[in-house]
Amino acid sequence: MNTKPINIVWLKRDLRLQDHEPLHSAAQAGIPYLIIYLFEPNIIEYPDTNLRHLQFVYHSIKSLNNRLKNYNRCVDVFYGEATEIFTFLSKNYSIQQLFSYQESGTKTTWKRDKQIKQFCDNSNIVWKESQRDGIIRGLKNRDTWNKRWHATMHAPVIKNSYSVSELNTLEHSYVVPSELVSKLENYPKHYQPAGEENAWRYLKSFTQKRGFNYHRHISKPTESRIGCSRLSPYFAWGNISIKQVFQFVGTHPNGTANNRAFSGMLTRLHWHCHFIQKFEVACIYETLCINKGYELLAHKKNETYIKAWRTGQTGYPLIDACMRAVEQTGWINFRMRAMVVSFLTLNLDQDWRDGVYHLARQFLDYEPGIHYPQFQMQAGTTGINTVRLYNPVKNSEEHDAKGIFIKKWIPELENVPERYIHEPWTMSAMEQTFCGVTIGVDYPLPIVDLKASAKMARDKIWGHKKHPAVNAEKNSILATHVNKRR
Ligand SMILES: Cc1cc2nc3c(=O)[nH]c(=O)nc-3n(C[C@H](O)[C@H](O)[C@H](O)COP(=O)(O)OP(=O)(O)OC[C@H]3O[C@@H](n4cnc5c(N)ncnc54)[C@H](O)[C@@H]3O)c2cc1C
Numbered sequence: 001m002n003t004k005p006i007n008i009v010w011l012k013r014d015l016r017l018q019d020h021e022p023l024h025s026a027a028q029a030g031i032p033y034l035i036i037y038l039f040e041p042n043i044i045e046y047p048d049t050n051l052r053h054l055q056f057v058y059h060s061i062k063s064l065n066n067r068l069k070n071y072n073r074c075v076d077v078f079y080g081e082a083t084e085i086f087t088f089l090s091k092n093y094s095i096q097q098l099f100s101y102q103e104s105g106t107k108t109t110w111k112r113d114k115q116i117k118q119f120c121d122n123s124n125i126v127w128k129e130s131q132r133d134g135i136i137r138g139l140k141n142r143d144t145w146n147k148r149w150h151a152t153m154h155a156p157v158i159k160n161s162y163s164v165s166e167l168n169t170l171e172h173s174y175v176v177p178s179e180l181v182s183k184l185e186n187y188p189k190h191y192q193p194a195g196e197e198n199a200w201r202y203l204k205s206f207t208q209k210r211g212f213n214y215h216r217h218i219s220k221p222t223e224s225r226i227g228c229s230r231l232s233p234y235f236a237w238g239n240i241s242i243k244q245v246f247q248f249v250g251t252h253p254n255g256t257a258n259n260r261a262f263s264g265m266l267t268r269l270h271w272h273c274h275f276i277q278k279f280e281v282a283c284i285y286e287t288l289c290i291n292k293g294y295e296l297l298a299h300k301k302n303e304t305y306i307k308a309w310r311t312g313q314t315g316y317p318l319i320d321a322c323m324r325a326v327e328q329t330g331w332i333n334f335r336m337r338a339m340v341v342s343f344l345t346l347n348l349d350q351d352w353r354d355g356v357y358h359l360a361r362q363f364l365d366y367e368p369g370i371h372y373p374q375f376q377m378q379a380g381t382t383g384i385n386t387v388r389l390y391n392p393v394k395n396s397e398e399h400d401a402k403g404i405f406i407k408k409w410i411p412e413l414e415n416v417p418e419r420y421i422h423e424p425w426t427m428s429a430m431e432q433t434f435c436g437v438t439i440g441v442d443y444p445l446p447i448v449d450l451k452a453s454a455k456m457a458r459d460k461i462w463g464h465k466k467h468p469a470v471n472a473e474k475n476s477i478l479a480t481h482v483n484k485r486r
Contacts, residue, residue: 006093006167007033010100011075014132014238015060016196017067019157021130022099027160029097032167034089035068037061039079039176046108048368050361051183052330056194056237058184063195071162078174082112085174086119092170095125101132101238104280104369107287133242134273135280135369142277142483149273153246191330191364192233199234203245206231207252207262214261221322221405224333229265232365233330235272242269276369278481285372287353291383291477293470297460299351306354308447309344312409315439315446317421318396319343321409328409330364335399338378339390345379346389346457347448352379380461383470384477387461389454396422412443 009026015037017023026033037057043049065074078085089095098120103109120127131137134149176184192198206214206229217227234240246269249255255262279285289295307313312320312327322336332340337359344355356375360366373382380387400406403421407414413424415435420427425439425446432438439445464470 003094005031005096007031007097007099008089008095009033009035010098011035011037011061012100012103012238013236014101015057015064016199016239016241017064017162018160018196019241019244020160021158022101022128023160024158025099025128025130026097027162031096032165033099034076034093034167034170035073036076036078036085036089038082038085039077039180040081040112041079042081042112043108046106047357048106048360048366050366052191052361052364053237053366054180055184055187056191056233056364059187059194060196060237060239063197068162071164073162073165074169076170077176078172079176079180080174083115083119086116088172088174090123090125095123098125098127100127100129102129102135102137102280104132104135104276105283106368107283110283133276134270135276137280139277139281141479142481145277146483149270153243153269155243157241157244157247190328192230194233194237194239196234196239199231199240202230202234203240203248206265207249207254211261211265212254212258214258215264218264219333219335220399221318221325221333221336222400222408225331228333230331232367236365236367242272245269272367272370275373276367278373279369281480283368285376286356286368289352289381290373290376291381291470291473293383293467293473294381294464296467296469297464299349301354302348302350305348305447306344306350308444309340309348309350309355310358313444313447314343314348315425315444316343316392316450317403317406317410317413317424318392318400321400321406324409325405326359326362330362335390335395337374338388339392339395341375341378342388342390343392346387346461347450347453349453349457349460352376352381382477383465383474384482387465389457391450391454393422393450410443412437 007026007029009022014020014022023035039054044054061075061077068074103113117127131152134152136145136148139145187194210226211229213223213227217223231240231245235242246266249262249266252262309319309323312323314320319340322332322340326332341355344350345352352375356372359375360371363371376382377385378388396406402418403416406421413421416424416427416437417435420431424437424443427439437443
């Protein structure tokens with residue numbers, strides 16, 4: 001038993017060494033501290049989690065450890081439920097303070113955090129949770145939120161420094177199982193590389209050149225892959241903070257010549273926190289309609305539709321290309337995300353809950369606070385936003401005119417001429433023979449009629465917007481999530 005008093009820094013979605021308040025507080029406290037990360041079976045098994053997320057975390061930690069070894073430090077990784085691990089640690093150390101960021105997570109992480117709070121209270125451990133980015137805990141409305149968000153973004157970036165640790169490594173049995181380690185090690189190259197250094201590499205390349213056409217390319221499925229910042233997984237797992245990026249982009253010398261592009265990107269950093277703030281206030285949006293009035297709207301579950309959507313077999317080339325691309329790479333742009341959700345929930349008339357975890361697992365940048373409110377917004381269950389129906393054929397013609405993205409992800413359509421690529425079912429039998437594809441055999445016929453399904457969706461969703469139960473909810477949603485002084 002090591003009775004020396006220590007502090008603990010618990011890393012969660014904040015896997016970086018700079019602009020890190022909990023690490024700074026631990027360094028200032030003047031007693032030794034451990035840095036820990038927990039792979040928690042309850043969270044790993046939750047339906048929103050995918051191996052790709054765990055791999056990103058694992059490689060982010062490896063990169064931290066590479067730099068921490070200069071200070072005889074490392075992130076101690078444990079495999080087990082949080083209460084078990086903290087119980088074990090408190091038997092081995094006299095823990096004074098626990099430092100971490102606040103987590104605006106799903107029901108599982110909230111539940112776990114409540115248990116840890118109880119544990120800390122019972123064990124006389126002070127748990128200091130720092131504010132994450134511009135998200136403020138305990139807000140009842142948005143009256144002061146914008147002002148406070150800007151104050152946070154303009155506050156100095158924390159410059160963390162590290163002393164050499166004198167703590168010995170703690171032997172324990174909570175090691176990550178070897179089968180899982182080998183899966184974590186084997187991180188496919190088609191996902192973005194993890195870690196703080198890569199976050200900065202992406203940020204710098206965006207401001208040096210990649211981002212100059214941001215506003216022109218943001219909605220194009222191919223061009224956006226280069227023209228967008230692609231910082232989302234680094235934000236989601238905390239390899240970089242919103243403030244670091246806000247200040248770097250906001251003061252970058254290329255900003256004047258690229259004002260439209262850079263300010264467009266900065267606006268989205270505000271949206272990032274705006275959405276997470278909603279979820280921070282109501283994590284119930286993971287499973288319940290934001291506007292409870294939409295719980296009254298029935299959907300007939302159709303497993304064939306859901307499977308076709310998930311696997312990219314709906315017969316609408318841009319939808320299918322997106323679903324296959326996200327499965328392979330973990331990323332598609334905002335418009336494509338909105339379009340696939342609109343297709344599932346409006347054209348196919350499926351409950352948003354039948355797709356929300358699937359996309360959470362696909363997105364390498366899965367951030368609960370953005371994901372659930374955005375998904376619901378596109379599904380039309382907020383009752384306060386205009387419901388947008390994205391026509392996949394029109395979007396394909398406008399944003400993938402030559403079908404480059406489609407052909408990359410749907411090799412069955414590789415030889416289809418440009419004029420048919422958006423609606424391959426309109427090819428004659430002879431045309432199909434010429435390009436070596438039989439629609440309905442090699443690639444599906446459209447799963448639903450676009451016009452008829454769109455009309456049905458409009459009548460259903462827009463009709464329901466007038467329902468007294470939807471109206472009754474509107475005011476409280478506006479009062480909680482919308483800044484009245486805008
Ligand atoms: C159904 C649906 C689910 C989504 N789920 C997620 C998610 O799990 N994680 C996630 O990070 N984003 C999510 N988004 C928002 C958006 O699509 C991604 O943030 C964006 O595509 C990430 O690419 P980027 O980093 O190149 O973004 P950029 O365009 O370069 O923007 C910079 C940053 O701003 C933020 N941002 C950009 N657009 C939005 C937006 N519309 N709403 C909120 N924040 C935004 C992101 O943090 C992003 O990294 C979702 C959108 C939809 C429609």
